Amino acid sequence: MICAVLGSPIAHSLSPAMHRAAYAELGLDWTYEPVEVREGELAAFVGALGDDVRGLSVTAPLKREAAAAAHQHDGVVEVLGVANTLVVDDGMLSAYNTDVPGAAAAIEEAGIGVPRSARILGGGATAASIALTLVRLGVEELDFVVRDPARAVEAEAVARGRGIVVNVRRIDEPLLDKVDLLVSTVPDEAIGARSHELVEASRAVFDVVYDPWPTGLAQAADDEGVPVISGLDLLAHQAVLQVELMTGSEVSPQLLRDAALAALRSR
Numbered sequence: 226m227i228c229a230v231l232g233s234p235i236a237h238s239l240s241p242a243m244h245r246a247a248y249a250e251l252g253l254d255w256t257y258e259p260v261e262v263r264e265g266e267l268a269a270f271v272g273a274l275g276d277d278v279r280g281l282s283v284t285a286p287l288k289r290e291a292a293a294a295a296h297q298h299d300g301v302v303e304v305l306g307v308a309n310t311l312v313v314d315d316g317m318l319s320a321y322n323t324d325v326p327g328a329a330a331a332i333e334e335a336g337i338g339v340p341r342s343a344r345i346l347g348g349g350a351t352a353a354s355i356a357l358t359l360v361r362l363g364v365e366e367l368d369f370v371v372r373d374p375a376r377a378v379e380a381e382a383v384a385r386g387r388g389i390v391v392n393v394r395r396i397d398e399p400l401l402d403k404v405d406l407l408v409s410t411v412p413d414e415a416i417g418a419r420s421h422e423l424v425e426a427s428r429a430v431f432d433v434v435y436d437p438w439p440t441g442l443a444q445a446a447d448d449e450g451v452p453v454i455s456g457l458d459l460l461a462h463q464a465v466l467q468v469e470l471m472t473g474s475e476v477s478p479q480l481l482r483d484a485a486l487a488a489l490r491s492r
Contacts, residue, residue, distance in 0.1 A: 226255045227277050228471055231262040231270065232284035239460060239485040240282050241399030247468040249475045255472075258429035262287060268294050271311065271318060279333060280471030281311040282464075284379070287477060288350070300374070304383065305353055310467050321470055324351075326465025328358040328431075333405070335454045335477070336431040340405035343366040344427070346396070348377025348411035350432060355408050356383045366390040370400065400426055409433065414438045420445035433459060457485055 232238040236259060239370070244257040258344060260480040262270050267290040271281070283291040288307035292298060301322035308320035332340070344361050345352050348371040349374045355397040359367060361381065367384050370376040374393045394400065400423060407427035409416065413434065416423065424430060437454035439447065446453045461482040469475050482491045 226232040226253075226279040228255060228257045228280045228282075229260045229276075229278075230282040230284060231259070231267065232287055233261055233263045235259040235261050235284070236358060238284065239488050240284075240464065242484045242488035243461065243464045243481040244282070245475060246480055247472070248462075250480055251472060251474050252316075253472060255372070255374065264290075267291060272311060274438070278313050280313065280467070282467055283309050283311060292320050294318060301325045301394075304357060305350075307350060307354075309459070310470055312470050315423050321466075322354070323466035324354045324446075324459070324468070325358045325361070325465040327466055328355060328459050329362055330462040330478070331454050331458040332358070332362065332431065334458065335384060335429065335452055337452050337454075339363050342366040342404040343406040344370060344400065345405045345408045345410065345422075346370050346416070346423075348374075348380045348393075349410065350379075351410040352377070352408075352449050353383050355410060355431075356380050359406075359408075360384055360387055360389065364389060366392075366404075368400075368404065368408065369395055370394050372396050390398050396482065402426065406427065406431060407442075409440075409442050411441065421449070423450050424451055424482055425467045431459075432452070432456060457482060458484060 247254045264286045267287045268454040291308040292302050295318045297319050299321045302320045310321040312319045319368045371377045403426050405428050423444040429452040431454040432442050433456040443453050464481050467477045
């Protein structure tokens with residue numbers, strides 16, 4: 226069977242290393258390749274798929290197109306309107322979002338407990354996914370920290386109306402009140418010299434970035450003895466779910482994490 230990861234740019238993707246490691250572990254003679262598909266091209270691509278294609282991982286900038294191209298969707302896709310996984314079954318295309326349950330699994334694996342309060346740096350699509358993750362875990366108060374509050378509207382909408390206290394704050398204002406979990410969905414340079422300040426107001430840190438690692442935020446957390454969850458943890462857990470959707474079999478997240486780390490080190 227054929228599987229692939231689609232996106233643009235795509236050469237940097239760690240998905241091939243992880244999925245191939247899973248196939249080797251499961252004894253499957255499957256292939257998994259990175260395929261460059263640009264924005265606006267996904268519908269035509271999936272329309273030309275052969276019968277030997279089983280599953281597709283989807284990354285930027287195609288996640289909304291993936292949701293639109295599918296015949297049926299899981300509950301997360303219904304809420305967010307974005308999919309990172311397409312599974313082909315008897316000509317039917319099913320869309321899934323494994324980022325949300327993958328993020329939840331990464332948080333649970335870290336053993337930090339259920340975060341009752343959280344602060345998300347950024348207001349884009351990843352922030353919306355993290356917000357839904359935290360809502361499902363039982364967060365009670367959620368801050369979005371952004372340069373422009375208008376950019377957090379969609380992410381904010383995911384949490385509002387669910388009995389949660391939601392605050393939108395500017396990145397340049399002091400953030401001294403302590404939260405259970407700080408999640409960064411922004412590049413390291415957007416945080417600048419504030420890493421220690423942000424960490425000191427957090428009981429745990431989740432930085433979705435994984436390359437280069439450690440980020441300034443992760444290093445500050447390590448300096449302060451604060452637990453850290455990395456983007457690689459998220460990547461491995463969401464890939465475990467993709468593998469299960471595509472093959473029907475489970476693999477260990479550590480297997481995929483090790484494969485991704487080996488790929489990173491070989492670059």
